[in-house]
Amino acid sequence: MKTFGHVVGLAGVDLVLDHGEVLGIIGDNGAGKSTLIKCLTGALEPDSGEILLEGDRVWFTSPIDSRRAGIETVYQTLALAPALDVASNMFLGREVRTHGPLGLLLRKLDKRGMRRSARAELDKLGITTLQDITQRLETLSGGQRQAVAVARAATFGTKVIILDEPTASLGVRESQQVLGLIRRLRRQGTPVILISHNMPHMFEVADRIHIQRLGRCAGVVSPATTTMEEAVAIMTGAKQLQDRRG
Amino acid sequence: MGTTTAKRIDIASEEVAGLAPRQTPLDRIQRQLHAHPALGPLIVLVTTCIVFGLLNPRFVAAQNISLMLQQVAVVAALGVAQTLIILTAGIDLSIGYAMILALLVMAQAAANNEVAGLIALLLGLAVGVGSGVVNGTLVTRLRVPPFIATLGTLFVFQSAGLLYAKGQTTQATEMPHLLNWTGDPVTIGPLNLINGVLVALGLYLVVHYILTQTQWGRHVYAVGDDVEAARLAGIRTNRVLFSVYVFAGLIVGVAAWISIGYAGAADPNNAVDANLQSITAVVIGGTSLFGGRGGVIGTLFGALIVVAFTSGLTLANVNNLYQPIAQGVLVIAAVAIDQWIRRVKR
Numbered sequence: 001m002k003t004f005g006h007v008v009g010l011a012g013v014d015l016v017l018d019h020g021e022v023l024g025i026i027g028d029n030g031a032g033k034s035t036l037i038k039c040l041t042g043a044l045e046p047d048s049g050e051i052l053l054e055g056d057r058v059w060f061t062s063p064i065d066s067r068r069a070g071i072e073t074v075y076q077t078l079a080l081a082p083a084l085d086v087a088s089n090m091f092l093g094r095e096v097r098t099h100g101p102l103g104l105l106l107r108k109l110d111k112r113g114m115r116r117s118a119r120a121e122l123d124k125l126g127i128t129t130l131q132d133i134t135q136r137l138e139t140l141s142g143g144q145r146q147a148v149a150v151a152r153a154a155t156f157g158t159k160v161i162i163l164d165e166p167t168a169s170l171g172v173r174e175s176q177q178v179l180g181l182i183r184r185l186r187r188q189g190t191p192v193i194l195i196s197h198n199m200p201h202m203f204e205v206a207d208r209i210h211i212q213r214l215g216r217c218a219g220v221v222s223p224a225t226t227t228m229e230e231a232v233a234i235m236t237g238a239k240q241l242q243d244r245r246g
Numbered sequence: 247m248g249t250t251t252a253k254r255i256d257i258a259s260e261e262v263a264g265l266a267p268r269q270t271p272l273d274r275i276q277r278q279l280h281a282h283p284a285l286g287p288l289i290v291l292v293t294t295c296i297v298f299g300l301l302n303p304r305f306v307a308a309q310n311i312s313l314m315l316q317q318v319a320v321v322a323a324l325g326v327a328q329t330l331i332i333l334t335a336g337i338d339l340s341i342g343y344a345m346i347l348a349l350l351v352m353a354q355a356a357a358n359n360e361v362a363g364l365i366a367l368l369l370g371l372a373v374g375v376g377s378g379v380v381n382g383t384l385v386t387r388l389r390v391p392p393f394i395a396t397l398g399t400l401f402v403f404q405s406a407g408l409l410y411a412k413g414q415t416t417q418a419t420e421m422p423h424l425l426n427w428t429g430d431p432v433t434i435g436p437l438n439l440i441n442g443v444l445v446a447l448g449l450y451l452v453v454h455y456i457l458t459q460t461q462w463g464r465h466v467y468a469v470g471d472d473v474e475a476a477r478l479a480g481i482r483t484n485r486v487l488f489s490v491y492v493f494a495g496l497i498v499g500v501a502a503w504i505s506i507g508y509a510g511a512a513d514p515n516n517a518v519d520a521n522l523q524s525i526t527a528v529v530i531g532g533t534s535l536f537g538g539r540g541g542v543i544g545t546l547f548g549a550l551i552v553v554a555f556t557s558g559l560t561l562a563n564v565n566n567l568y569q570p571i572a573q574g575v576l577v578i579a580a581v582a583i584d585q586w587i588r589r590v591k592r
Binding site: 081 | 478481
């Protein structure tokens with residue numbers, strides 16, 4: 001439950017995410033998608049309710065809290081620094097110091113180590129479009145940047161990875177690359193929450209789709225048994241589900 | 247299904263790579279300048295020295311180079327502090343007057359209140375740090391834009407200095423030797439310098455290391471580059487910003503010490519030009535006013551370019567009044583080139 005003054009942003013939403021699944025969240029503008037995600041990542045504090053992470057009750061008061069708990073978010077704006085290189089961006093805010101006296105006394109960064117780890121992570125995700133990780137972000141294409149942001153989330157997101165509109169600003173090919181990355185994350189067993197307006201993309205990768213409407217969950221459907229038209233009908237209120245648990 | 251996906255990514259990437267636009271030589275220059283912000287200023291500095299050296303060989307004599315290095319020390323030291331602040335997309339208009347306040351406190355505490363040299367020096371550094379705390383608080387807590395915050399403190403520090411000094415000048419002979427140590431001569435090869443020059447160079451080495459090799463340095467760039475992205479990446483942006491102003495304040499204190507040694511006195515009119523010249527040096531040095539791009543090495547070149555122009559024009563018998571025009575043209579050209587470099591093609 002989350003209210004903003006008199007406006008009810010969220011009113012009684014249950015969200016369940018299993019290991020190794022991609023849960024899609026769709027909903028019209030103002031349906032409470034962003035509010036829901038912000039509550040999960042600590043950007044907003046819910047007024048009531050609870051969040052369980054692997055059975056333990058957690059409560060986040062800032063995005064840093066949720067990151068410490070292993071929940072990583074790829075924001076629509078990506079939150080990357082354009083003038084820094086790929087490796088620096090992947091470790092932004094979590095830089096690693098060199099071992100030994102240089103790191104201890106002079107706080108020297110382990111640039112080589114971070115580059116090696118960044119390379120390994122990109123290879124693990126099968127990202128072949130980033131050959132030179134010393135390239136500055138601003139010299140990369142939209143899809144490449146998205147790949148860096150996803151790789152960063154995959155490096156540190158041990159429990160949950162949340163992707164907010166990852167394909168919104170991408171072309172067809174680049175969108176396919178990102179969807180491929182999401183499948184790889186699922187194969188690695190990391191649960192993913194995907195927020196998108198793009199129905200075809202959603203139906204391509206999501207295992208279940210949570211439909212948000214007027215601050216409530218209007219239903220959870222399976223892409224295998226539901227058509228896009230039905231999902232849109234539920235989203236806009238043209239159709240109502242008897243069993244909302246899908 | 248997985249393998250087909252991987253294949254599709256490979257094919258897509260190859261086709262995207264094939265679409266890369268061809269580069270003209272100008273594109274390549276732009277790209278190089280973009281990747282190495284200190285390269286442009288270095289080229290300008292070398293060209294300047296060659297041209298003025300040809301116009302008047304005395305320009306490149308050891309004696310003139312020594313003189314230029316002594317002249318540049320104070321502005322160069324302030325430039326280090328100014329670079330840090332401009333890297334965060336801020337600006338410090340008060341920096342020169344904070345320095346004057348610090349050097350007056352140093353000198354008068356020692357001369358009039360008979361405080362020991364070391365204590366007086368520490369008091370002066372504390373004034374520098376204090377100026378940073380004030381500016382940093384205004385920018386991070388009260389959210390006053392840096393331009394306005396430091397425009398306000400410029401007047402405050404200026405008047406505070408005049409009120410504190412009561413119009414008095416303190417000569418170096420009235421101070422403990424420590425405060426004047428930065429003015430002691432030191433000979434390196436053919437160059438006759440003062441200790442203050444070496445202190446300023448030391449500041450460059452230390453801050454260059456901090457900016458390029460430490461986590462704090464990287465966060466300074468990230469905050470200046472895109473403050474929202476830095477915040478979402480988990481950097482405590484206000485803390486970084488505040489620490490930048492405080493650290494810059496400490497460097498201002500060191501610049502005050504250098505200024506006493508260079509001038510051989512502490513006067514409310516010491517180095518009033520240094521205020522805007524520090525910004526000039528940073529901008530000519532290739533650090534972007536939009537933040538996140540540049541570094542102190544460029545600023546060192548920038549400060550040297552300014553002093554080389556001043557000295558070179560004098561030795562070429564050009565009317566002194568042309569010197570500010572040259573500086574003005576340099577600054578505008580530097581910013582125009584920065585705008586061009588930032589439009590680098592992807």
